[in-house]
Amino acid sequence: MRYKSQSVAYWYFAVAMVLFGLQLVFGLLSAAKYLGPDPLLYILPFDVTKMIHTNLLIVWVLTGFMGATYWLIPDESRTELHSVKLAYVQLVLWTLMGVATIFGYFFRYGTGNKLLEQPLPSKIVIVICMLIFLYNIGMTIKKAGRFTTTEGVLVLGLVSSAVLFFPALLEYGNYTVSIFYRWWTIHLWVEGVWMMILGGFLAYLLIRLSGADREVMEKWLYVIVGLVFLAGIIGTAHHYYWVGVPYYWLPIGGFFSALEPLAIVGMAMYAYGAMRRSGLSHPNVLALHWTLGCAIFTLFGAGLLGLAHTWPSINKWTHGTLITAMHGHAAFYGAYAMIVLAMITYALPSLTHPRENDSNVIGYWSFWLQLAGMFGMTLSFATAGIGQVYLERIMGMGYLDAQLKIQIHFIMLIASATLFTAGVGLFIFDFFRRRPRFEVEESGS
């Protein structure tokens, strides 16, 4: 840690870790309900556990993004943060909002709009937190007068995320129109501006870990961003096919969304190339694992498994089945969970006191258990989804009967999710077993 104010990242990461753990509890609960019968049917039904599961995901990933940004900006701009106090105020406000929102969900206090369930007061607090955050970052950069491409891409991604949140604040009388604009937030986040955030972090990690040439890295970063938006904006249409839009969205959307993996392939080549050219000499080999792992798992979960069902003539059959859940898990984990875990792993040695006989054994176990577990979960959702599509959608078997036939895949899901949870448990343990430290150290990172 070169700048004292970078230590605020620790507390953001700590909150993210706790919420990550909770997210999995609710994921496991939801999966258990697939198997049924459900003893909690009237206390904690599926809709509640699932809503909490996905909302905790969004909250912890965003907390991770913010923490990682507070870590990265001083490094890139070579200055202390504009205001540490403001960063803490923001974290407290944000965490309170998150906890209160989740608490409300137990009583179904929400908008009932998928992934945007946060009630209006929470959404307003989210906007306030975003504004504090962007102000703090902006002032830091302004003060420093040094602005790298890497952080530029990152900050532009963050600003655009805030802007794209606005359609989510409005109400629409026509359900089809409301779906139309819901995707301006959700899709343009995960397949648009969050990709910039991902690209920014990735470039930062690659430059720091491999010592790759900044000039070259940043040039390619532009190309990747260009590809993301070229395909990703119109690619929104892969959510429009069957909701009541004009026909032309099908061929045009199919074409552009099929191009989306290009940027992701680019990103993987970018990571791999940087590593090959510059070697793996950095002492934090674990962070290298997470960084490369992120690029590769994104290629698998988002690129390959997204492509698998993005063409209209296939999506017609798979739309709204467990196939979607298969892709949702692998993509979200690969791209956004893993990049946050990579940033944490990279920053942690400087944010905490080393322990005696410190080794990374737990860290490696955590990495491989998570990867194996998530891969197993993806396969379980995939096999369940293929069964569902075939029995329910193609053969015409009733929904409930088809679900009974794929129970074995739900058992597989729970088994691999347990493995995954063990991996995450180790990560969280590894995080908290070291004491945080707040003094600057010259040699580190």
Add this chain to the structure above:
Amino acid sequence: MTNRQGRLFAIGSTAVAAILFLVMTLDSHRQFPELTNAENITPEVTHGKDVWHKYNCINCHTLFGEGAYYAPDLTKIAKHRGDPYLHAYMRDPSKFYNEQKHRRLMPKQDLSEKEIKDLVTFLGWVSEVDNQGWPPRPILVTGGMTTPTTMGGEGEITDADAASVTPVDSGSDPRALGEQLFSTAVPTCKACHSLTPGADGAGPSLGGLVTRTKKLLESGDYQGEATDVESYLHESIVSPSAHVVPGDMYSAGSTSFMPASYADSLSEKEIDQLVAFLATLK
């Protein structure tokens, strides 16, 4: 390539894609009223939509294929079930499905009568939206083992597994046409009836229907006007409430949950074909 060229590529491609996207968005707004029958979005439909949101239905179900995968898609449910059925179901799902059997159950949602009424109106509006013909085949809530047959038509699906089905395969035979109608009538009979004996869905299984009907006509319990099996089957289709099969999940206040719309939507000839088919279900 220089850094500057990279940046130009990023800005340029983003701008082009965004402009194209916005143009298509504008054009979609021009077409939404027609595609979604916007003139039918009454205050009831809007209230029904709010009910849908208020009770978080989206986090178990999908609508237009979007939501959660714990419960069946409801895009076309209003086309498969009549209003009386949906009203009664929303009041108490446990009267309709057995959690032990399906290992899942929709918890009772405690909606007011007004909420139920508007919700069902909303689902009716949803089912009319022109959404490129999705789903390509009806998504049913329950229903038995189905396998494709060699019969004509677009990938027809029939209950070939049902032991009691007399095979019919000639395209011109009224019974074969009736079998086809059984899947293609709107709403499809298959959404509620299986042909596997004992596999009751939203309506009773029609396996063993003829034997059952003979017994019924002989016993004194029958209240309708039919005199023989054929006229009973005919009556069952055109006026379902004339005689109702007992069971809370089949009727309320002697109004059958089977849609009363077939008398209008099917021609007399088609009804005869259906009857001919049903009469094979010994």
